Amino acid sequence: MTGQTFxxxxxxxxxxxRRTLLQTAGCGAASWLSGLSRVLxxxxxxxxxGERPKSLILLWMQGGPSQLETxxxxxxxxxxxxTQAIATANPGVEIASGLEQVADVMDQISLVRSxxxxxxxxxxxxxxxxxxxxxxxxxVHPSIGAVLCHQFQGGAKIPTHVTISSGxxxxxxxxxxxxxxxxxxxxxxxxxxxxxxxxGEKRFQRRLTDLFNVVEAEFxxxxxxxxxxxxxxxxxxxxxxRTMMSSAQLxxxxxxxxxxxxxxxxxxxxxxxGCLAARGLIEAGVRCVEVTLNGWDSHINNHExxxxxxxxxxxxxxxxxxxxKARDLLDSTMVVxxxxxxxxxxxNLAEGRDHWxxxxxxxxxxxxxxxxxxxxxxxxxxxxxxxxxxxxxxxPRNIQDVHATILKAFGVDSERMxxxxxxxxxxxxxxxxxxxxxL
Numbered sequence: 244m245t246g247q248t249f250x251x252x253x254x255x256x257x258x259x260x261r262r263t264l265l266q267t268a269g270c271g272a273a274s275w276l277s278g279l280s281r282v283l284x285x286x287x288x289x290x291x292x293g294e295r296p297k298s299l300i301l302l303w304m305q306g307g308p309s310q311l312e313t314x315x316x317x318x319x320x321x322x323x324x325x326t327q328a329i330a331t332a333n334p335g336v337e338i339a340s341g342l343e344q345v346a347d348v349m350d351q352i353s354l355v356r357s358x359x360x361x362x363x364x365x366x367x368x369x370x371x372x373x374x375x376x377x378x379x380x381x382x383v384h385p386s387i388g389a390v391l392c393h394q395f396q397g398g399a400k401i402p403t404h405v406t407i408s409s410g411x412x413x414x415x416x417x418x419x420x421x422x423x424x425x426x427x428x429x430x431x432x433x434x435x436x437x438x439x440x441x442x443g444e445k446r447f448q449r450r451l452t453d454l455f456n457v458v459e460a461e462f463x464x465x466x467x468x469x470x471x472x473x474x475x476x477x478x479x480x481x482x483x484x485r486t487m488m489s490s491a492q493l494x495x496x497x498x499x500x501x502x503x504x505x506x507x508x509x510x511x512x513x514x515x516x517g518c519l520a521a522r523g524l525i526e527a528g529v530r531c532v533e534v535t536l537n538g539w540d541s542h543i544n545n546h547e548x549x550x551x552x553x554x555x556x557x558x559x560x561x562x563x564x565x566x567x568k569a570r571d572l573l574d575s576t577m578v579v580x581x582x583x584x585x586x587x588x589x590x591n592l593a594e595g596r597d598h599w600x601x602x603x604x605x606x607x608x609x610x611x612x613x614x615x616x617x618x619x620x621x622x623x624x625x626x627x628x629x630x631x632x633x634x635x636x637x638x639p640r641n642i643q644d645v646h647a648t649i650l651k652a653f654g655v656d657s658e659r660m661x662x663x664x665x666x667x668x669x670x671x672x673x674x675x676x677x678x679x680x681x682l
Contacts, residue, residue: 295575297610297653298530299391300521302560303373304552304582305410306365306539309596310621311586312339312549313556314604315356320623322588325546333615341553344561350615351564351573352608353680357619357639360584360600365540368583368600369411375646375672382663385417387646388531390671392416392423394655395530402426403530407517410535418663425533430513431498431520495527496520510558518559522566525576539582543593549586564608577610577652581645588625601632605645611652613682643674651676 311317316328316339328337331349338346345352362368367378374384385393392404393416406413406425414425428435498506498516501523509515517534524532536556541548560580567573585603586596602621608614618638625635633639647657650672657672 295572296395296530298525298572298576299388299532299610299649299653300525300563300576300578301388301531301533302518302556302563302578302580303410303533303535304539304556304580305369305535305537306541306582307368307584307586307598308539308552308582309541309545309549309586310356310599310602310604311588311596312546312553313342314338314354314606315621316340317621317623322590322623322625324590326549333617336615336617339553341550342557344557348561348564351568352606353612353614353616353618355605355607355618355640355645355677355680356602356621357636358603358605358642358645359633359636359639360642363584363598363600365583365598366411368598372581372583372642373412373415374417375643375674382667382669383415383417384669385419385423386412386414386425387649388414388425388533389416389419389423390650391531391653391655393419393661394653403528405521405524405529405531406533406535407431407520408513408535408537409533410537413535414531414533418669419661425531428496431496431516432513435493435496495523495529498523508558508562510555510562512555512559514555515559515562518563522563522570522572525567525572526570541586542591542595542597545586545590545595567609573609575610577612577649578608579649580606588621589627602636602639607649607680611682612680616680618677618679640677641674643672644677645674647672647674647676648680652681 311322311324312326316326316337317323318326318328327340329340329343329346331338331346333349333352336349336354338349360368360371362371362377370376370378370384373386375387376384388404402425404414404423404425406427408429409425409427413427415421416423494500498519501519506516506519509519514534514536521532521534536552539549539552564573564578567576567578582603584598584600587599589596591597602619619640620637622635625632627635650657655671657670657674657676659671660668661671663669
């Protein structure tokens with residue numbers, strides 16, 4: 244065992260405290276105690292027998308997609324630009340041209356067109372949107388996927404928190420510990436590195452015993468008493484990694500076994516293949532998947548750049564929702580479409596749009612979200628020179644509220660307090676759920 248699998252397992256075990264070990268020791272050998280898993284199975288225990296646990300797919304639009312070129316167009320207005328609007332399967336709701344396939348499934352999508360934040364820098368805004376908190380120099384907050392992993396444990400033989408083609412701040416565990424970090428892969432058409440032994444079985448088994456004993460001894464030296472050294476999670480993590488390497492569920496990462504028609508439906512792109520892989524991973528028992536489409540930062544030539552990424556997004560997003568629904572998975576799988584912020588209503592001198600956190604769109608579907616809701620509104624003729632951008636947003640809701648809504652749909656108490664490693668109590672979310680979106 245080499246590379247990411249071994250390193251991920253051992254790094255995760257190294258960060259788990261004795262206290263965590265004692266808390267989880269009663270779960271049995273079948274429970275994943277390493278960073279390769281530790282995700283959503285507690286909901287399986289709490290859910291009625293036969294009810295599928297809920298899952299999350301985050302479609303992450305790195306760079307800041309323009310709300311005006313996606314889900315909140317204002318054609319013919321001073322801010323509308325070249326984009327036209329098209330009708331959708333949700334009567335009375337229009338979205339931007341180029342999203343014709345998504346328009347056909349808009350009856351399954353709810354929009355919050357009035358999301359706001361106080362962060363206009365890519366890195367800070369990405370952190371804010373993925374965690375629900377603004378950056379704090381004294382603390383690293385967990386991403387939404389990591390929070391769900393902390394709240395629910397998983398029993399799959401492959402990682403149950405996965406990031407595909409990751410962008411900034413990809414599924415971090417933050418103060419909850421890096422055992423909640425996402426397992427990262429690139430384009431699913433490429434094999435996952437380091438999950439197959441590079442030597443024969445006998446040599447591999449010898450490495451598992453002799454070499455690992457050396458590593459474990461070095462870890463324990465100078466850190467733990469001999470008795471405590473036996474209580475670390477190194478061996479448990481190694482067994483978990485070994486189980487993953489031999490699991491038939493690894494096939495879920497590979498999109499080559501799908502028919503050409505299935506692959507074509509998602510589009511010939513890394514993002515399309517990522518969405519198809521996300522569908523397969525959910526079916527295999529993975530509970531949190533993030534798929535990134537990078538490149539939305541359009542300070543120049545906005546219309547052309549945004550249209551290009553919309554063309555990639557349209558088939559993949561629509562096919563994912565259609566397939567989840569056809570497989571009776573949409574009710575148990577929430578799909579969230581979001582970026583770190585939107586783009587400015589005003590087009591700049593380079594025919595671009597700049598960063599705009601003062602009224603952009605997040606889309607949500609399935610997993611306890613009421614379908615077809617449109618919440619909030621932005622003005623077609625905003626008063627941009629009056630110094631108060633929020634005056635042009637009806638029913639503004641901040642990023643924290645979006646997080647609280649997701650958590651509520653999963654049955655998680657967003658006001659629950661968690662302890663940081665130094666004993667500092669932190670609420671899971673400081674937001675207020677948008678009740679209009681919840682079933």
